[in-house]
Amino acid sequence: MMMVRKEFDQNLDQLNEWLVEMGEMVEKAIKESIEALSQLDAEKARQIIAYDLKVNDMEERIIELGIKLIATQQPVAKDLRRIIAAFHIANDLERMADLAIDIAETVLIIEDKALIKPIDDITQMGEIVGDMTYEAIQSFVHENVDLAYKMAKDDDQVDELYGKVVRELVVLMEENLKNIPQAQQLSFVARYIERFGDHATNIGESVIYLVTGKKPDLNA
Amino acid sequence: MSTLIEAKNLNLFYSDFQALKNVNLTIPEKAVTAFIGPSGCGKSTLLRTLNRMNDMIIGTRIEGELTISGTNIYSNEVDVETLRKKVGMVFQQPNPFPKSIYDNIAYGPRLHGIKNKKVLDEIVETSLKAAALWDEVKDHLKRSALSISGGQQQRLCIARALAVNPDILLMDEATSALDPISTLKIEELVQELKDKYTIVMVTHNMHQAARVSNQTVFFLNGEVVEYSETEKLFSNPDDKRTEDYISGRFG
Numbered sequence: 001m002m003m004v005r006k007e008f009d010q011n012l013d014q015l016n017e018w019l020v021e022m023g024e025m026v027e028k029a030i031k032e033s034i035e036a037l038s039q040l041d042a043e044k045a046r047q048i049i050a051y052d053l054k055v056n057d058m059e060e061r062i063i064e065l066g067i068k069l070i071a072t073q074q075p076v077a078k079d080l081r082r083i084i085a086a087f088h089i090a091n092d093l094e095r096m097a098d099l100a101i102d103i104a105e106t107v108l109i110i111e112d113k114a115l116i117k118p119i120d121d122i123t124q125m126g127e128i129v130g131d132m133t134y135e136a137i138q139s140f141v142h143e144n145v146d147l148a149y150k151m152a153k154d155d156d157q158v159d160e161l162y163g164k165v166v167r168e169l170v171v172l173m174e175e176n177l178k179n180i181p182q183a184q185q186l187s188f189v190a191r192y193i194e195r196f197g198d199h200a201t202n203i204g205e206s207v208i209y210l211v212t213g214k215k216p217d218l219n220a
Numbered sequence: 221m222s223t224l225i226e227a228k229n230l231n232l233f234y235s236d237f238q239a240l241k242n243v244n245l246t247i248p249e250k251a252v253t254a255f256i257g258p259s260g261c262g263k264s265t266l267l268r269t270l271n272r273m274n275d276m277i278i279g280t281r282i283e284g285e286l287t288i289s290g291t292n293i294y295s296n297e298v299d300v301e302t303l304r305k306k307v308g309m310v311f312q313q314p315n316p317f318p319k320s321i322y323d324n325i326a327y328g329p330r331l332h333g334i335k336n337k338k339v340l341d342e343i344v345e346t347s348l349k350a351a352a353l354w355d356e357v358k359d360h361l362k363r364s365a366l367s368i369s370g371g372q373q374q375r376l377c378i379a380r381a382l383a384v385n386p387d388i389l390l391m392d393e394a395t396s397a398l399d400p401i402s403t404l405k406i407e408e409l410v411q412e413l414k415d416k417y418t419i420v421m422v423t424h425n426m427h428q429a430a431r432v433s434n435q436t437v438f439f440l441n442g443e444v445v446e447y448s449e450t451e452k453l454f455s456n457p458d459d460k461r462t463e464d465y466i467s468g469r470f471g
Contacts, residue, residue, distance in 0.1 A: 076426070077456065
């Protein structure tokens with residue numbers, strides 16, 4: 001005899017929906033922070049900063065619901081793993097949104113100055129992590145472990161680009177001391193984007209944990 | 221942890237009905253093993269084979285082997301009284317005898333020939349202490365066992381089982397008739413007792429199994445579906461049927 005737990009299942013579906021929604025919010029924030037940087041668009045940067053309240057609010061809702069389900073439904077096995085994964089994923093997404101703010105704030109710092117170098121490499125990093133974030137969320141939606149692994153592999157490209165960007169910025173700093181303030185800002189940005197990749201990879205780990213119960217280290 | 225109890229190809233029939241199907245299982249000593257599963261899955265039947273309680277049901281037939289410390293308890297040489305002294309049992313309903321608290325505990329030892337008052341006094345005190353009841357009843361040991369609360373009565377029954385110095389304690393739904401506080405006390409007691417005794421419990425309360433046991437066995441239709449460390453079984457079971465049952469989507 002099959003039995004359903006209607007209310008519990010509805011709540012778990014709700015948790016999923018919110019996570020996907022939060023993922024889309026963060027994906028948007030990342031994309032726009034990179035746009036704001038390449039266009040040095042202060043207005044867009046301010047919007048990203050304001051938008052963060054919504055992301056935080058969503059994280060709060062996800063955590064509240066997860067706690068409620070643990071307290072009232074005594075979840076075990078995959079149900080329990082789903083809630084634990086939701087906590088982790090929401091936390092990673094929230095951190096990613098904060099990083100988007102950090103980039104937006106950098107835009108506000110350097111807005112009226114010309115860029116000391118073309119930032120194609122940085123925007124390329126941004127595109128990769130944008131895709132990774134999308135794939136991380138998709139791997140969660142479809143519980144697709146293969147996609148989670150594939151996505152995590154892309155982080156290698158981000159790390160590689162990050163190294164390259166930083167080395168180039170160091171050369172610019174050595175070349176002219178006046179470059180230092182902006183070079184420093186840009187290397188922070190590269191670092192923020194590199195962190196996006198790590199958080200996306202963490203989401204992949206949470207998906208693998210949800211599906212298999214195992215905790216791989218995809219950042220290794 | 222070394223193995224204390226082992227079932228090998230164990231089959232049990234109640235007349236035509238097969239209640240246990242080819243059960244293979246090892247239970248380690250000095251740990252808590254929980255049997256879970258829906259009604260009629262065979263968990264209580266297996267528990268009751270461990271001290272041959274099923275012998276009392278007419279038409280029961282058993283095949284295969286069930287060993288405790290390497291001895292097949294269904295062999296002809298085994299004395300059932302001695303077996304039940306080594307394998308104590310606590311039931312769903314607290315069932316103290318209509319005697320004093322003291323006499324309830326002293327009952328088993330007296331039955332086994334202990335008459336010395338000093339020795340009996342000591343057994344009563346040690347058993348009640350082991351069952352975490354001593355402080356509550358020490359000043360009125362002569363009072364009727366039926367006058368104490370249900371939770372206390374159940375701990376008294378545990379003390380009574382411990383008084384004959386068993387190796388194994390079987391608990392058949394031992395907290396299902398108790399309120400949450402009394403349940404918690406028994407669960408805490410089980411944690412203390414497992415250092416000295418091997419405990420096997422049947423419970424309908426899965427979360428009790430999760431809280432209390434070291435290993436959990438999931439039964440379905442007389443078969444062992446899954447047997448693993450409790451933490452593993454409740455966080456990442458191998459079998460879909462286990463997952464469905466413990467998640468409450470099956471029943």
